[in-house]
Amino acid sequence: MSAPVHGLMAEFDNPTALVAAARAARGKGYRKLDAYSPFPIEELSGALDLHHNKLPLIVLAGGIVGGIAGYLLQYFVTVLYYPINVGGRPLHSWPAYIVITFETAILFAALAAVLGLMGLCGLPQPYHPVFNVPRFALASRNRFFLCIEAADPLFDAVGTAGFLRTLEPREVSEVEE
Amino acid sequence: MADELQVADRPAEKIIAPGYTFGTITDQISTVVLTTRTPVFWMAGFGLGLVLLLLFLLAAGVLLAKGTGIWGIRTPVMWGFAITNFVWWIGIGHAGTLISAILLLLNQRWRNSINRFAEAMTLFAVACAGMFPLLHLGRPWLFYWLMPYPNTMGIEPNFRSPLVWDVFAVSTYATVSLLFWYVGLMPDLATLRDRAGNKIARLIYAVGALGWRGSARHWSVYETASLLLAGIATPLVLSVHTVVSFDFTIAIVPGWHSTFFPPYFVAGAIYSGFAMVLALAIPLRSVYGLKGLITDKHLDNSAKVMLATGLIVGYAYILEAFTGWYSGNVYEHAVTVNRMTGPYALQYWTLVLCNIVAPNFLWIKKFRSTPWLLFVWSLIVLVGMWLERYVIIVSSLAQDNLVSSWRVFQGTRWDWATYLGTIGLFLFLFFLFIRLLPMISIFEVRTLLPQAKVEPGEDRR
Numbered sequence: 147m148s149a150p151v152h153g154l155m156a157e158f159d160n161p162t163a164l165v166a167a168a169r170a171a172r173g174k175g176y177r178k179l180d181a182y183s184p185f186p187i188e189e190l191s192g193a194l195d196l197h198h199n200k201l202p203l204i205v206l207a208g209g210i211v212g213g214i215a216g217y218l219l220q221y222f223v224t225v226l227y228y229p230i231n232v233g234g235r236p237l238h239s240w241p242a243y244i245v246i247t248f249e250t251a252i253l254f255a256a257l258a259a260v261l262g263l264m265g266l267c268g269l270p271q272p273y274h275p276v277f278n279v280p281r282f283a284l285a286s287r288n289r290f291f292l293c294i295e296a297a298d299p300l301f302d303a304v305g306t307a308g309f310l311r312t313l314e315p316r317e318v319s320e321v322e323e
Numbered sequence: 324m325a326d327e328l329q330v331a332d333r334p335a336e337k338i339i340a341p342g343y344t345f346g347t348i349t350d351q352i353s354t355v356v357l358t359t360r361t362p363v364f365w366m367a368g369f370g371l372g373l374v375l376l377l378l379f380l381l382a383a384g385v386l387l388a389k390g391t392g393i394w395g396i397r398t399p400v401m402w403g404f405a406i407t408n409f410v411w412w413i414g415i416g417h418a419g420t421l422i423s424a425i426l427l428l429l430n431q432r433w434r435n436s437i438n439r440f441a442e443a444m445t446l447f448a449v450a451c452a453g454m455f456p457l458l459h460l461g462r463p464w465l466f467y468w469l470m471p472y473p474n475t476m477g478i479e480p481n482f483r484s485p486l487v488w489d490v491f492a493v494s495t496y497a498t499v500s501l502l503f504w505y506v507g508l509m510p511d512l513a514t515l516r517d518r519a520g521n522k523i524a525r526l527i528y529a530v531g532a533l534g535w536r537g538s539a540r541h542w543s544v545y546e547t548a549s550l551l552l553a554g555i556a557t558p559l560v561l562s563v564h565t566v567v568s569f570d571f572t573i574a575i576v577p578g579w580h581s582t583f584f585p586p587y588f589v590a591g592a593i594y595s596g597f598a599m600v601l602a603l604a605i606p607l608r609s610v611y612g613l614k615g616l617i618t619d620k621h622l623d624n625s626a627k628v629m630l631a632t633g634l635i636v637g638y639a640y641i642l643e644a645f646t647g648w649y650s651g652n653v654y655e656h657a658v659t660v661n662r663m664t665g666p667y668a669l670q671y672w673t674l675v676l677c678n679i680v681a682p683n684f685l686w687i688k689k690f691r692s693t694p695w696l697l698f699v700w701s702l703i704v705l706v707g708m709w710l711e712r713y714v715i716i717v718s719s720l721a722q723d724n725l726v727s728s729w730r731v732f733q734g735t736r737w738d739w740a741t742y743l744g745t746i747g748l749f750l751f752l753f754f755l756f757i758r759l760l761p762m763i764s765i766f767e768v769r770t771l772l773p774q775a776k777v778e779p780g781e782d783r784r
Contacts, residue, residue, distance in 0.1 A: 160774060161774075161775060161776075161777050162777045162778040165777050169540075172675070180538050180539060180540060181538070182511075182536060182537045182538055182539070183537055183539065183542065183764060184345060184537060184769055185510075185512070185545050185767070185769040185770045185775060186542040186543075186544075186545065186766075186770070187539070187542070187775075187777060188584075188777075189777040190539045190542070190777075191517075191539065191543040193540070194539050194540075196539060196540055196543040197543070199543060199544050199547055201544055201547045201548055201551065202547065202551065203553050203557070209555075219471060220482040223471060223479045223480075223482060224482055224483070227479065228477075228478075228479045228763045236651040239483055242482060242483040243482065245485075245488040245491070245492065245562075245566055245569070246482060246487070246488060246491045248558075248562060249488075249491040249492050249495045249559075249562070250491070250495075252495055252499065252555055252558070252559045252562075253495040253498060253499065255551075255555050256498070256499040256502055256503075256552060256555050256556075257498075257502070259504075259548050259551050259552050259555065260502045260506060260548070260552075261547040262548070263506065263544055263545065264533070266544045267538075267541045267544055267545070269533045269534055269535065269541075270533035270534050271533070271534035272529075272534055273534075274534060274536055276536055277536070278699075282354075282536075283517040283518075284517075285517075285536065285537045286349075286510070286513045286514040286516075286517045286518075286535075286537055287345065287346060287349045287514065287517065287518070288344065288345035288346040288349065
């Protein structure tokens with residue numbers, strides 16, 4: 147093998163086979179692996195131990211920051227920067243701030259959710275080695291792929307390919323870097 | 324697809340027609356976009372939208388040149404068509420968010436095949452709604468004064484005004500709807516990227532897909548993000564029409580100053596929104612042969628939501644009249660009587676017909692299972708809901724506390740031109756959307772297939 151290799155990829159035609167393959171690969175001790183599917187598969191997250199991510203915390207933080215920012219904006223404008231005395235009513239009229247505080251909390255939380263999603267997934271990512279496999283175009287249609295990456299300490303071009311073949315895939319292909 | 328497993332022994336959930344595979348779903352939905360043949364229906368719809376859009380540009384141009392006097396608004400009816408249309412359009416948008424967010428949280432899987440175009444409908448409806456307050460400003464080019472920003476004029480928006488709340492609510496709603504819609508589109512843009520034959524099309528879809536590759540790591544975060552966005556959008560959508568209703572309730576105008584406006588407005592919004600969903604879905608699924616994906620079950624469910632919200636709206640009308648009488652307030656009483664017998668009696672009784680009488684026909688199953696009848700009914704509901712806002716806004720203002728200032732409002736041809744123009748803007752954007760982007764969420768419909776379920780335990784390789 148002359149070209150540097152990103153990993154080995156096995157192609158399956160149904161989600162059950164992919165989940166079983168992912169479980170088998172994890173069972174074999176492989177850790178640097180990823181699965182590709184045309185729709186989210188809950189069991190796959192379980193098989194690859196992906197259930198925890200930091201997104202809820204990011205969104206919570208976004209919401210809290212947004213709410214505080216919205217409240218302080220109104221406090222600053224109505225109390226400090228541009229106070230208007232209307233018949234002696236209090237300048238710090240917090241009930242009137244509720245709506246905008248709520249809206250900015252929602253806005254920041256939603257922005258945090260989307261930016262957090264992009265950040266945690268490393269998107270936008272114009273290039274990725276898996277796209278070098280011609281059949282990978284079907285990952286967005288009706289095929290399911292499992293990729294064991296060369297970075298895995300157990301990876302060995304011949305042995306890993308042999309292991310993937312025992313999972314009865316439709317095809318095993320090499321992913322060029 | 325011969326090379327794909329068909330699962331015959333387990334019937335599909337009755338949401339979509341049986342016999343679909345991952346491949347056929349993908350092909351059927353993406354072909355609408357990727358084909359070079361444009362159907363005559365599309366040309367006609369897009370053409371109509373374009374003509375009306377030009378009418379809108381003309382009306383807006385005349386408005387900029389001459390001012391808001393070209394509309395029928397005169398003291399005391401300064402809100403007229405503009406705010407009626409604003410509330411109408413915003414309300415229509417609400418069904419899209421209800422379908423995409425609330426039904427997701429409630430695990431209503433039938434939403435998967437209608438959420439995409441319903442969300443697009445939301446975006447475009449909000450865009451149309453936004454036109455009216457902007458043009459109504461009189462000097463629309465100074466719209467940014469609505470936002471707080473450091474300026475040398477020493478002025479700031481009044482944060483105690485519901486009109487400023489509305490600016491925040493509607494702009495947040497537009498932003499969150501756009502984000503939610505785009506996140507939902509990403510995996511489908513990747514599908515189009517992988518299937519487009521044309522190089523330029525592939526490049527454009529690739530840029531839109533941001534390098535999405537369907538990785539399990541991404542899907543896991545993606546699912547969390549969808550749920551969180553749905554959770555965020557749910558209180559938001561309920562708040563938006565609540566804040567819109569604050570525009571009225573906080574004013575002490577008789578007929579407006581009422582605590583039941585928020586739930587009444589939200590129910591009315593969903594009622595008219597589902598009518599628009601049906602009015603769009605019924606012709607689309609016939610023309611594009613999508614009856615297997617948008618089935619009679621979807622129409623039936625939407626009609627039921629319309630019936631339920633229609634009953635809430637009907638209850639609100641009855642309560643409104645009751646409160647006018649029971650309050651003992653002479654002005655509230657006069658407004659109620661004026662609505663029923665005054666210059667706007669025709670509009671009032673038409674809206675009663677459209678919104679109290681008409682929805683009750685949806686109790687009948689035959690009605691809910693006949694698409695063309697549902698189509699006609701959804702148009703009736705849309706007209707009824709427009710009249711509702713018209714009656715609330717115009718009749719309350721035209722005959723307010725002081726009899727000497729009463730004045731009957733009539734929409735001018737420019738009022739109508741602007742209103743029809745925004746319908747054109749909506750059609751224009753919507754037809755562009757169905758030609759350029761998948762109108763049904765491909766990846767979410769894939770999950771409805773029986774073969775998408777992972778078999779527990781035993782390997783089925």
